[in-house]
Amino acid sequence: xxxxxxxxxxxxxxxxxxxxxxxxxxxxxxxxxxxxxxxxxxxxxxxxxxxxxxxxxxxxxxxxxxxxxxxxxxxxxxxxxxxxxxxxxxxxxxxxxxxxxxxxxxxxxxxxxxxxxxxxxxxxxxxxxxxxxxxxxxxxxxxxxxxxxxxxxxxxxxxxxxxxxxxxxxxxxxxxxxxxxxxxxxxxxxxxxxxxxxxxxxxxxxxxxxxxxxxxxxxxxxxxxxxxxxxxxxxxxxxxxxxxxxxxxxxxxxxxxxxxxxxxxxxxxxxxxxxxxxxxxxxxxxxxxxxxxxxxxxxxxxxxxxxxxxxxxxxxxxxxxxxxxxxxxxxxxxxxxxxxxxxxxxxxxxxxxxxxxxxxxxxxxxxxxxxxxxxxxxxxxxxxxxxxxxxxxxxxxxxxxxxxxxxxxxxxx
Amino acid sequence: xxxxxxxxxxxxxxxxxxxxxxxxxxxxxxxxxxxxxxxxxxxxxxxxxxxxxxxxxxxxxxxxxxxxxxxxxxxxxxxxxxxxxxxxxxxxxxxxxxxxxxxxxxxxxxxxxxxxxxxxxxxxxxxxxxxxxxxxxxxxxxxxxxxxxxxxxxxxxxxxxxxxxxxxxxxxxxxxxxxx
Numbered sequence: 001x002x003x004x005x006x007x008x009x010x011x012x013x014x015x016x017x018x019x020x021x022x023x024x025x026x027x028x029x030x031x032x033x034x035x036x037x038x039x040x041x042x043x044x045x046x047x048x049x050x051x052x053x054x055x056x057x058x059x060x061x062x063x064x065x066x067x068x069x070x071x072x073x074x075x076x077x078x079x080x081x082x083x084x085x086x087x088x089x090x091x092x093x094x095x096x097x098x099x100x101x102x103x104x105x106x107x108x109x110x111x112x113x114x115x116x117x118x119x120x121x122x123x124x125x126x127x128x129x130x131x132x133x134x135x136x137x138x139x140x141x142x143x144x145x146x147x148x149x150x151x152x153x154x155x156x157x158x159x160x161x162x163x164x165x166x167x168x169x170x171x172x173x174x175x176x177x178x179x180x181x182x183x184x185x186x187x188x189x190x191x192x193x194x195x196x197x198x199x200x201x202x203x204x205x206x207x208x209x210x211x212x213x214x215x216x217x218x219x220x221x222x223x224x225x226x227x228x229x230x231x232x233x234x235x236x237x238x239x240x241x242x243x244x245x246x247x248x249x250x251x252x253x254x255x256x257x258x259x260x261x262x263x264x265x266x267x268x269x270x271x272x273x274x275x276x277x278x279x280x281x282x283x284x285x286x287x288x289x290x291x292x293x294x295x296x297x298x299x300x301x302x303x304x305x306x307x308x309x310x311x312x313x314x315x316x317x318x319x320x321x322x323x324x325x326x327x328x329x330x331x332x333x334x335x336x337x338x339x340x341x342x343x344x345x346x347x348x349x350x351x352x353x354x355x356x357x358x359x360x361x362x363x364x365x366x367x368x369x370x371x372x373x374x375x376x377x378x379x380x381x382x383x384x385x386x387x388x389x390x391x392x393x394x395x396x397x398x399x400x401x402x403x404x405x406x407x408x409x410x411x412x413x
Numbered sequence: 414x415x416x417x418x419x420x421x422x423x424x425x426x427x428x429x430x431x432x433x434x435x436x437x438x439x440x441x442x443x444x445x446x447x448x449x450x451x452x453x454x455x456x457x458x459x460x461x462x463x464x465x466x467x468x469x470x471x472x473x474x475x476x477x478x479x480x481x482x483x484x485x486x487x488x489x490x491x492x493x494x495x496x497x498x499x500x501x502x503x504x505x506x507x508x509x510x511x512x513x514x515x516x517x518x519x520x521x522x523x524x525x526x527x528x529x530x531x532x533x534x535x536x537x538x539x540x541x542x543x544x545x546x547x548x549x550x551x552x553x554x555x556x557x558x559x560x561x562x563x564x565x566x567x568x569x570x571x572x573x574x575x576x577x578x579x580x581x582x583x584x585x586x587x588x589x590x591x592x593x
Contacts (some may be wrong), residue, residue: 016575017568024554026567043519052571059574062581063547065521065528066444342451359434361457372461376432380582400428 013045014038019052222330290410294361295373299401302375303358304333306403310349310411312339323349330411351375360403368406427464434476435437435460444544445484447529455483466585471557473550478558481541527588531580539573546570 014022014035021027022035038044295306309326325335336352337360347369351358359376435456442452459480469475532540538559544553552566561569 015568019567019575020571021552021567024546024552024567024570053572054569055578058578058581059543060547062528062531062577063444063544065524066447066532067440067525109490112492240497340454348457350453357433359453359457361454361461372457372464374428374431374435374460376428376435400425400431 012038013042016048016052019045023049023052026116052339089353146404290408291405292408293373293403293405295401295403299373299403300355301360301373301401302335302351302358304335306373306401308333309408310333310337310405311410325410348372362403362405368404370402370404372400373403375398427460430463430472430476431460434473437481438476441544441548442480442484444547445481445540446487451487455480455487455568456560458483460479471554474554474557477545477548481558483539500525518530523588527581527584530584531577535573535576538568539576542566543573544579 018027018035022032025083027035030314039049087398131161219366220252290309290311291310291311293306295301299306303326304325307328309328309330310323311326312323323337323339325333327333334353338350338352340350342347347362349360349362356375358373360373362369362371438459439449439452439456442455443449446452459476462479463469463476464530466475476548532544535543538561541559542555542561545558550558555561555566555569556563
């Protein structure tokens, strides 16, 4: 690397390493200024700088493609390193803000926008069979608000003016509304205790839509907006519920109450799925072993207080095994974990809880295992975007504690 | 209760370290190893070592340096164990490819495989320097973690980037020729 500061009149061409250091903002100010001036007046070096920029961007892209998750799916908190640790990294694309996040574009919003665009496009391009001027349109009520007509009148009107069915428009609306309406039953298992609305009737009676395209679009927009509002309410409740319940006390009565709320709120299929995920394998007929994990007083893992009971079976030695986590009383908790068999008879439990990241490392079995439990809150970018308008009132805390693990008999239920 | 000897770093401080650096460290290790589970395990061991460390002056470079050393230790382990990990990875890849039948996922998987091959073709020091830089480490931190002089980090990075691009383009060309 060129060590000497460069001035404007320097004839020394910076080597490639210095150019990369300059582009990485790793040089002191005088040296950087000298290189900037030199590059301005040296076409050959300007060309090398352009090439280096390409190499930096290309290498960054290749490295980013090593990741299994698509960009933007990693925890949001991980993107903001502490201020003292932040280094201007022009070659780190993840450090930059996401345009999608900035625009607050969610799949639901994108689907709604697509529906509207398709409908408008078809309306604008299809042959007009109806009135072709504004006065006629107003007289026939085509452009009048739907509230101006009674339902009967509207039905008669639409029956009378029914045109050839528009399968393209209908399928587009169906498809995009389906995308815009996430499967609420799936969420019940992840947010116990949060009321989840029963699947609502289709927002638009597609088979009975007889009005004009513009009316259908207007109606669809209102219904989708209502669903969006409803989803926002549910999401807000879920966030508040999760935040206020960040540190769970594993009392049997509270666990039972949560279970009851969850069962009341969740559809049957979601209840079955949730039970299958949370129950120890003994409940479904597979022999298991259970272990009691003790921590210091007040210690918790992802918001759930120790002691905890985790279970496993002999297949842990073959790789990864799901490990249900129960309270000391044998009640299911909101935590799920995964066993990872390590070297030298060590074990790692990887935390599986939405909104948290963490693990427990356990040493060799010497009549029990000892190790360290670590957990910290984590929110995904999607959650961060959704919570932008209504931030959670309480931030759960991270935790580090030493733990011990010893075998116990599995809870009977 | 378990009592570990020689613990000087407070749990609170380690908690802050974990929150700040766990994800970048796991991502660095996953990119380095190509295996998320091993990456998680080594990251965990790194933080446990931090817990036993009396003082850590430059936290990020210390964590990345320890993680890099653990990766090297891991590489020296028995071939049998390595084979087991490879088998696990093959199973994981097979499962993930089975779960991602869409063409876009296939393309991503293919791109990832090419990137993995290209990154494996780099010299170890070049690869570590590049991956650390991609995690936002400064030149001084990279130098400290890898035992280099700060002045040589730019040269190391420029070489790593150039070779990575060349390797990737070569592999891409070979792949295209195979399809043609």
